[in-house]
Amino acid sequence: xxxxxxxxxxxRILTGIGHRMIERIWRLGAGARLFFLTIIYSGxxxxxxxxxxxxxxxxxxxxxxxxxxxxxxxxxxxALQGYNTLQKYGSSEAIGVLVAxxxxxxxxPVVTALLFAGRAGTAITAEIGLMKTTEQxxxxxxxxxxxxxxxxxxxxxxxxxxxxxxxALFSMVGIxxxxxxxxxxxxxxxxxxxxxxxxxxxxxxxxVNGVIKSLVFGVACTMIALFEGYDAPPTAEGVSRATTxxxxxxxxxxxxxxxxxxxxxxxx
Amino acid sequence: MTNNIVQIDNLSFGYKGRLLHKGINxxxxxxxxxxxxxxxxxxxxxxxxxxxxxxxxTKGEVRVGxxxxxxQDRDGIFKLRxxxxxxxxxxxxxxxxxxxxxxxxxxxxxTDLPASMIRDLVLMKLNAVGLxxxxxxxxxxxxxxxxRRVALARAIALDPAIIMYDEPFAGLDPISMGVVCELIRSLxxxxxxxxxxxxxxxxxxxxxxxxxxxxxxxxxxxEGTPDDLMxxxxxFVHQFVHGEKDGPxxxxxxxxxxxxxxxxxxxxx
Numbered sequence: 371x372x373x374x375x376x377x378x379x380x381x382r383i384l385t386g387i388g389h390r391m392i393e394r395i396w397r398l399g400a401g402a403r404l405f406f407l408t409i410i411y412s413g414x415x416x417x418x419x420x421x422x423x424x425x426x427x428x429x430x431x432x433x434x435x436x437x438x439x440x441x442x443x444x445x446x447x448x449a450l451q452g453y454n455t456l457q458k459y460g461s462s463e464a465i466g467v468l469v470a471x472x473x474x475x476x477x478x479p480v481v482t483a484l485l486f487a488g489r490a491g492t493a494i495t496a497e498i499g500l501m502k503t504t505e506q507x508x509x510x511x512x513x514x515x516x517x518x519x520x521x522x523x524x525x526x527x528x529x530x531x532x533x534x535x536x537x538a539l540f541s542m543v544g545i546x547x548x549x550x551x552x553x554x555x556x557x558x559x560x561x562x563x564x565x566x567x568x569x570x571x572x573x574x575x576x577x578v579n580g581v582i583k584s585l586v587f588g589v590a591c592t593m594i595a596l597f598e599g600y601d602a603p604p605t606a607e608g609v610s611r612a613t614t615x616x617x618x619x620x621x622x623x624x625x626x627x628x629x630x631x632x633x634x635x636x637x638x
Numbered sequence: 639m640t641n642n643i644v645q646i647d648n649l650s651f652g653y654k655g656r657l658l659h660k661g662i663n664x665x666x667x668x669x670x671x672x673x674x675x676x677x678x679x680x681x682x683x684x685x686x687x688x689x690x691x692x693x694x695x696t697k698g699e700v701r702v703g704x705x706x707x708x709x710q711d712r713d714g715i716f717k718l719r720x721x722x723x724x725x726x727x728x729x730x731x732x733x734x735x736x737x738x739x740x741x742x743x744x745x746x747x748x749t750d751l752p753a754s755m756i757r758d759l760v761l762m763k764l765n766a767v768g769l770x771x772x773x774x775x776x777x778x779x780x781x782x783x784x785x786r787r788v789a790l791a792r793a794i795a796l797d798p799a800i801i802m803y804d805e806p807f808a809g810l811d812p813i814s815m816g817v818v819c820e821l822i823r824s825l826x827x828x829x830x831x832x833x834x835x836x837x838x839x840x841x842x843x844x845x846x847x848x849x850x851x852x853x854x855x856x857x858x859x860x861e862g863t864p865d866d867l868m869x870x871x872x873x874f875v876h877q878f879v880h881g882e883k884d885g886p887x888x889x890x891x892x893x894x895x896x897x898x899x900x901x902x903x904x905x906x907x
Contacts, residue, residue, distance in 0.1 A: 500733075509730035512690050514716040515747045 401597045407518050408526050408596070414516065415523035422524040422531075429490040429525070429592075430532030434539070436489050437482055441473075441540040444481060445547025448472055452548075453556055463562035467570040469548035470541075474571065474580045478541035480628050483587035486533060487620035491595035494525055495616040498599025499609035507600075522596050529592025530585065537584035579635045586627055591620045643668045643800060643832045644689055649698035650856075651681070651688060658684060660856035661698065666800075671826050671833040673843045675878070676853035682836040683727075685853070686802050689834070690722060691715040702800070720748065723793035727805040729785040731777040737764070737788050738773040744795045763791040766828075767821060783814025787821065794825055800832050801825070807839040815842055822846055840879055844868070852878065 415421060452468040498521065501507050507517045545567075552558040571577070595616045602612035644666035651659045658681040666672045674682050687693050688700050694708040701707070702718050710718060731740050741760045745751055751759070764770040767787040777785060786806065793801055803822060807815050823846040826833040837843045843850070844864035852860040852867070852875055860867060860875045867875055876882070893899070 504728065504733070505726045505730035506732055508692065509724070509726055509732075511692060512719055512722065512724045513744045513747070514719040515744070516716075520747070 397601070400601060401593070404518070404522070404597050404600060405593055408523050408593075411516060411519035412523045412527065414519035415527070421520070422527045425525045425528030426532055429486075429494065429528045430536060433486060433489045433532070433536060436485055437536050437540050438543050440481065440485055441478075441543035442547040444477055444540075445469060445473065445544030445549075446551045448477070448544070449548035449551035449556070453552060453558070462556075462558055464566055465548070465552045465558055466563035466567035469552070470545055470567045470571050471576060473541040473544040473548075474576050476628070476632075478537045478544065479580050479583040479587055480624060482537040482540045482584060483533065483591055483624040484621055486529075486536065486587075487591045487595070487617055487624065490529065490532075491591050491616045491620050492613050494529070494592070494595040495599040495602070495613045496609060498522075498525075498596060499602035499604075499612050502600070502602060503604040503606075503609060522600065525596060526592050529595070530588040533588030533591070534581050534584040537580065537587075541580070575635075579631075582635075583628065583631050586631060587624050590623050590627060594620045594623060641667050643703060644834065645701040646685070646689075647699050647701070649688065649700060650696045651684060651693070652696050657696070657856055659695075659853075662853070662856075662858055664851055664858065666832055666834055667849075668799075668832050669826075669830060670848040671823060671835065671846055673835040673837060673847040673850045674853060675836075675838060675840070675843060675850055676859075677838065677878070680853045681856065682838075682853060683804050686724070686804055686834065686836055689800075689802065690719060690724065720796065721799045722802060723796070723798035723800070724802045725786070725789050725793045725804065725806055727808055729777075729789035731780075731785055731789055731792070733777050735777075736773070737769065737775050737777070737780070740777070740788060741791045741795055743792065748796065759795070760791075763795055764788075766794070766825065767791045768817070781814070783810050783817065786810065786814070786818055790818070790821060790825070794829060794831075797829055798831060800834065801829075803833065803835045803837070805837055806835060807837060807842045815839075819846055840881070 448469045449465060452465050452472075453462055456462045456464055456468065498507075501521065507521065510517045510520060549563060553560050553563055598612040598616045598619070599609075602608045642665040644664075646662055646664040649659055649662040650657055662685070664672075664674070664685075674685055676682050684693070688695055689702065689707065691707040691710065699706045699708065703721060705714070705718060707715065707718060731737075732743065735743065738760055741763050742756050745756045745759060761770055761773065764773055767790050769784060769787055769791065772780070772784060772788075777788070780788065790806075801822075806818055806822060810818060819842045822833060822835065825831070835843060835847065844867070847864055850862065850864055850867055851858050854874050860870060860872050862870070868879060870876060870879070
């Protein structure tokens with residue numbers, strides 16, 4: 371009796387794991403399908419580029435405040451921590467390089483993507499999920515209007531275009547924050563701060579690689595947000611779960627992709 | 639050219655191993671207002687989705703203008719849908735667009751009409767539903783009845799041959815209900831369209847429908863003109879039309895014996 375109960379228990383656990391695995395694989399396939407359909411129907415949406423511009427305003431411009439404020443504080447903290455360590459080795463003039471490289475190579479793209487997922491990604495998921503719940507997407511389909519071309523593609527391209535610009539702004543404002551702490555507050559030499567940065571930050575290896583990272587994060591974060599909204603069950607609970615999943619999956623994907631991209635870029 | 643613009647032949651549809659429709663036959667003649675009635679969950683709205691090609695039948699076929707809907711590719715289905723207008727249960731207005739832009743939406747998306755002509759057409763459609771003065775409002779500023787009328791103006795924006803209504807009277811006050819009722823009939827006759835109404839509101843539907851199908855247990859349980867059905871002695875139709883609490887459709891959802899369940903603590907938690 372105990373043996374058969376144990377067997378039933380183990381079977382249930384294995385069945386549960388199997389179901390979850392199949393569901394994950396199915397969702398991965400559905401997400402990839404939506405991605406390819408978005409690319410295919412992008413031509414249609416580019417014909418009316420004002421739709422993409424409008425979404426750039428909502429996803430990009432409206433995320434500016436949170437990105438700029440965060441960048442400012444991140445830059446200031448970097449300068450404080452960096453100075454604290456560098457002065458022990460008598461190289462406090464290298465603070466400019468430390469702040470700039472940290473921001474351009476890593477923190478700019480990564481923190482911007484995390485902020486983007488929290489601010490714009492959740493908004494995209496909730497909007498698409500609610501459009502589905504209130505039958506707006508069905509209404510579009512019944513009007514012979516393709517919702518992927520009309521709703522998904524403009525938001526996708528808006529996210530992809532916005533992310534590198536936001537990341538670049540993050541790095542710029544972060545460097546400014548670092549400068550304000552390092553130079554006027556701590557008293558590091560002004561010329562040393564900028565000249566060290568100019569001499570050691572490489573356009574191809576640092577800036578271009580940072581832009582590539584933010585482009586990849588833009589594709590990943592926006593697509594995850596769009597898919598979660600498009601695939602959300604049409605209920606209040608469904609949309610709320612989808613919004614949570616957007617933040618969790620986007621954040622983990624950004625961190626994992628960052629490791630993969632960095633390893634490739636360092637080898638190059 | 640056949641007189642039936644929509645024809646449903648031996649249609650079966652189901653999901654997760656359960657058949658919702660089991661061999662349904664219906665015809666929708668041009669120019670008529672035809673209603674599909676039945677209890678909640680009887681698959682009425684699903685029939686509209688099958689006509690619109692949003693889902694595919696398990697067996698049988700739906701023909702629109704002579705074309706089998708589920709055998710069309712995406713372009714073919716979109717071509718068929720351009721002949722259709724649909725009013726969703728809660729309007730399904732685009733919440734980021736004004737009333738004017740909602741009605742203009744299908745014109746802007748599907749035609750190359752100049753902006754001045756779209757403006758005139760939108761105002762004419764809004765005037766037809768009595769809401770020309772509300773063109774600048776946003777959907778959140780509309781009452782339920784007004785939203786339904788704007789959605790109706792949007793559904794007829796491109797003068798469709800078939801107009802489908804999904805529960806057009808649900809949740810409306812008596813005045814709005816009367817207005818929507820009158821609009822459905824008058825717009826159908828003015829546009830020379832065919833209207834398919836899915837509803838469980840007997841009084842309003844019988845007032846405007848030319849022909850009614852009753853769906854129950856996945857089949858057409860009864861059909862006829864509203865007068866025929868009012869006189870029907872079929873137990874299901876009689877119960878439905880007269881709104882009787884108990885009859886062939888039981889008041890109670892199938893459950894175990896009441897007394898047994900009350901005494902057995904472990905059966906329900």
